[in-house]
Amino acid sequence: MITKQPNISLPLxxxxxxxxxxxxxxxxxxxxxxxxxxxxxxxxxxxxFKDIPIAIISLFAVGFISRFGTKKSLIFSLLLVGICSLILPFVEVFWFYKLWFAIIGTCFALGKICVYGIIRNNMIEERSLAKTMNSVEAAYMVGIFVVNMGFGLLISSKFGEFWKFGFMFISVISFITVYLFSVIKISEPSKIKATLLPDLSGFGKLPVVFFLAVIFFIVFTEQSFNSWLPAFYKDHFKVNSFFALQATSFLAVFSYIGRALTSKIIQRFPLHRYFITCVLMIIFILIIISVLLFFFLDNSAVLVYVFPFIGLFLAPLYPVINAKMIATIDKDKINTFTSLIVIFSSLGSSVSSMTISILFENQLLNYYSIYVLSAVTIILLLSFFYFKLLSRKI
Known part of the structure; x- marks a missing residue:
């Protein structure tokens, strides 16, 4: 838990x-x-349109947060999300989705840096930091489940044509969270001089480079499931939209369980061993999936139920490796370092979506699991070198 401010965990x-x-x-x-x-x-x-603004804004977000403070910056980002989500149901043109995602990306860049900064400035010990980060990140998995289940039910109902009005629910939660932050006190980090661009000196060392590469491919892999698994289910397995979204919801459920269990397990096992074990399990499951796709086509529908199990082992990767690295970063540099995490995460998401769209456009969905397996194999290789370098003094 966050020390001295236990009531801050809910709004986070x-x-x-x-x-x-x-x-x-x-x-x-x-x-x-x-x-x-x-x-x-x-x-x-x-x-x-979501990820590029995240990457660009992250470069300037540290200066913005330093000038206005963590609390005001976080409230601003949540307020903007609430307003934009309130407007979306009433707009019909495709270009507005691009603008909407650009604004959402900007708000996320600010919000994530603020949240990570609050956690790092209140946690000292590595395992406690990892436990807290897993707890907060687990809420992210709940969000995936809620949005897929909620919209799935709405789309499949007789009011399916009004599916965009589901965003008004997100708007209400945003305004509630803004209120919660407005009535509590947050321990702000030490004031530093605000600059247009963050000071990246000291972040060019090999452990940091390998860490950012691992982060890139973790998000690359996650996005292959989170954004495209419903479309894969619908196009390849010919299931309806409701079932496609609910199957993805179960991926989120297993992901939540994975992060919840991680917060308990990491108290007993070294973080690096747990991380590698999770990666190996993902590779094992993907190999089984690939064999079923290529050699047992008649029974490939069972994969609809196999895919969600990956969430048990994929979800812990991001918070575990973040906690491992963030624990080594000075508190006065945490906002800058988080901006780098956000940048490489957004790049991984964007590149993943652009490349996987090629598979869909060219009807190469049999290679979906091979595509993801390749990314996870790269994670295994990069993380091996990363942990080896981190074992030395940075």
């Missing part, structure tokens, strides 16, 4: 819940807009 979790819902509604939007004959190439680039 709600913050990640909100950002999870707006960021992971991409799969729903892809599913719905593809039915409106918008091709996969356009939908693949839609992700970049």
């Amino acid at each position: 979790k709600l913050t990640f819940l909100i950002f999870s819902m707006v960021l992971n509604c991409m799969g729903i939007i892809i599913l719905q807009l593809s039915d409106e004959k918008i091709n996969y190439n356009k939908l693949g680039f839609l992700e970049s």
Whole structure:
């Protein structure tokens, strides 16, 4: 728990819940807009309108947060998300989705840096930091489940044509979270001189480089599931939109369980061994999936139920490796370092969506699992060198 401010955990979790819902509604939007004959190439680039602003704004976010403070910056980002989500149901044109995701990406860049800064400035010990981060990140998994289940029920109902009004629910939660932050006190980090661009000196060392590469490919892999698994289910397994979204919801449920269990397990096992074990389990499951796809086509429908199990081992990777690295970073540099995490995460998300859209556009969905397996194999290799370097003094 966060020391001295136990009541801060709820708004922090709600913050990640909100950002999870707006960021992971991409799969729903892809599913719905593809039915409106918008091709996969356009939908693949839609992700970049979210991720590129995240990467760019992250460069300037540290200065903004230093000038206005963590609390005000976080409230501003949540307020903007609430207003934009309130407007979305009333706009019909495709270009507004691009603008909407750009604004959401900007708010997420600010919000994530603020949340990580609050956690790092209140936690000292590595395992406690990892436990807290897993707890907050678990709320992100809840958001994926809620947004897929909620929109799935709405889309499959007789009011399916009004599916966009589901965003008004997100708007209400955003305003509630803004209120919660407004009535509590947050321990702000020491004031530092605000600059236009953050000072990146000291972040060019090999452990940091390998860490950022691992982060890139973890998000690359996560996005392959979060944004595109519903479309994969619908196109390859020919299931309806409701079932496609609910199957993805179960991925989120297993992901939540994975992060919840991680917060307990990491108290007993070294973080690096737990991380490698999770990666190996993902590779094992993906090999089974690939064998079923290529050699047992008649029984491949069982994969609809196998895919969600990956969440048990995929979900812990991001918070575990973040906690491992963040524990080594000075508190006065945590906002700057978090901005780098956000940048490489957003790049991984954007590149993943653009490349996987090629598989969909060219009807190469049999290679979906091979595509993901390749990314996870790279994670295994990079993380091996990363942990080896980190064992030395940075």
